[in-house]
Amino acid sequence: MAKLPKPLQNVIDAFERLPGIGSKSAQRLGFYLVNVPEYELTKFADALVELKRGTLKCSSCFNISETEPCYICSNRSREQETLLVVEQPIDVLNFEKMGRYRGYYHILHGRIDPLNNIGPDDIYLSQLFKRLSNNKVTELILALNPDMEGEATAMYITKKIREELKDAKHIKVTRLAHGLPVGASIEFADEITLGRALEGRREL
Amino acid sequence: MAKLPKPLQNVIDAFERLPGIGSKSAQRLGFYLVNVPEYELTKFADALVELKRGTLKCSSCFNISETEPCYICSNRSREQETLLVVEQPIDVLNFEKMGRYRGYYHILHGRIDPLNNIGPDDIYLSQLFKRLSNNKVTELILALNPDMEGEATAMYITKKIREELKDAKHIKVTRLAHGLPVGASIEFADEITLGRALEGRREL
Numbered sequence: 460m461a462k463l464p465k466p467l468q469n470v471i472d473a474f475e476r477l478p479g480i481g482s483k484s485a486q487r488l489g490f491y492l493v494n495v496p497e498y499e500l501t502k503f504a505d506a507l508v509e510l511k512r513g514t515l516k517c518s519s520c521f522n523i524s525e526t527e528p529c530y531i532c533s534n535r536s537r538e539q540e541t542l543l544v545v546e547q548p549i550d551v552l553n554f555e556k557m558g559r560y561r562g563y564y565h566i567l568h569g570r571i572d573p574l575n576n577i578g579p580d581d582i583y584l585s586q587l588f589k590r591l592s593n594n595k596v597t598e599l600i601l602a603l604n605p606d607m608e609g610e611a612t613a614m615y616i617t618k619k620i621r622e623e624l625k626d627a628k629h630i631k632v633t634r635l636a637h638g639l640p641v642g643a644s645i646e647f648a649d650e651i652t653l654g655r656a657l658e659g660r661r662e663l
Numbered sequence: 664m665a666k667l668p669k670p671l672q673n674v675i676d677a678f679e680r681l682p683g684i685g686s687k688s689a690q691r692l693g694f695y696l697v698n699v700p701e702y703e704l705t706k707f708a709d710a711l712v713e714l715k716r717g718t719l720k721c722s723s724c725f726n727i728s729e730t731e732p733c734y735i736c737s738n739r740s741r742e743q744e745t746l747l748v749v750e751q752p753i754d755v756l757n758f759e760k761m762g763r764y765r766g767y768y769h770i771l772h773g774r775i776d777p778l779n780n781i782g783p784d785d786i787y788l789s790q791l792f793k794r795l796s797n798n799k800v801t802e803l804i805l806a807l808n809p810d811m812e813g814e815a816t817a818m819y820i821t822k823k824i825r826e827e828l829k830d831a832k833h834i835k836v837t838r839l840a841h842g843l844p845v846g847a848s849i850e851f852a853d854e855i856t857l858g859r860a861l862e863g864r865r866e867l
Contacts, residue, residue, distance in 0.1 A: 462734065462759075463727075463756065464717065464718045464727055464728055464729040465717065465729060466710070466713045466714050466716070466717030466718050466729070467714060467718060467727060469710040469713065469714075470710045470711060470714050472710075473706065473707040473710050473711075476703075477692055477695065477696075478691070478692070478695055479688060479691065479692075484683060486753060486756070487682070487683065487753065488681055488682075488683075489714075490727075490751065490752055490753045491681065491682055492681075492711070492714055493714060493715070493718060493727050493752070497715045497716075499680075500711045500712060500714060500715055501711075501712060502677065503677040503708075503711050504707075504708035504709070504711040504712045505708070506670070506673040506674045506676075506677050507674060507677075507696070507704045507705075507707050507708040507711075508704060508705060508708045509670045509673065510670050510671060510673075510674050510693075510696055510697060510704060511697070511701045511704055512670070512701075513668065513669065513670030514668045514670050514671060514697060523667075523668055523671060523694075523697050524668055525668040525669060525670070530666065547694065548694055548697070549690060549691065549694045552667065552690070555666075
């Protein structure tokens, strides 16, 4: 049987555990790194070790941050009236790159997903409700992924605010528009997206 | 502008330098690793550092190995008569997986590629010729990639053996068959492959 040097196999195994990297890619990366100068490998290794030690979750929005609170929460010049809820820290990055949102964020770090045993208490939902109760927020934008779990989480949040949170009843809850992605052709749109695009049509 | 915590950005940068990993994938991997337990990150980091320290190039075939010579070269029960030349260590892995080759290997660690300034002296060619001169090898199998640089390298080796190496003139030089990949359809084969498949046809 083919066998690889243990140190090489270890690196390949480590890559294979990462999402989206198959066994062939892991192999290629392993063999590639054998030829990389040692200081580059050390740099890579140091970056991995530092990743956890040098970051924390902001106690307000729960974004990954170096500082407490994070640079967005500590920026007092943003709009205090809007709060945008996302599932993952990487979503914040996309909104910030887009650059047209000026309010604050709240990161749930997941979504309600009963099939995988993730309930409301497993994500940062109670912290969200707490923020809504003693805050100037007037609009809560739910930027959850448009799939079953995302929709269920959005419904849960809306229901909770409408029915249980006395201090937050006045808050407008919105969600991102559904419709055709820019640049896409109608020919290839699925029926549900097309239906949503029709529903949400706007006057020109 | 969107900015990420420095430790996270460092990890993303490290992934982005790897071949076949784009900026979006690097971002995903970085954010994924933030949620991985610290001991897993340390394990990954240790594997990277150990990669160089724990491996060497076999002084005979130049495969990546833990031992000197490598486990293939030190296996005296393989066929001494055949030597298979490949460009990269990962190619050896594929031949060993296939499991039907019982001879030895020689890894060039590259191929002659004048456009990228890689000449015969930049790969392990002189070492190959030296092995041929004082060896029982009767067949040299060139398993180089079937592209321009691979063909040029194969031609260079053949010419050298025929014209310059007195001790190696008797050696049969062969190369892998070209033809239709198993499972492929003729409809999608390119003309060159189809031509080679016809040339190399065999009686049933």
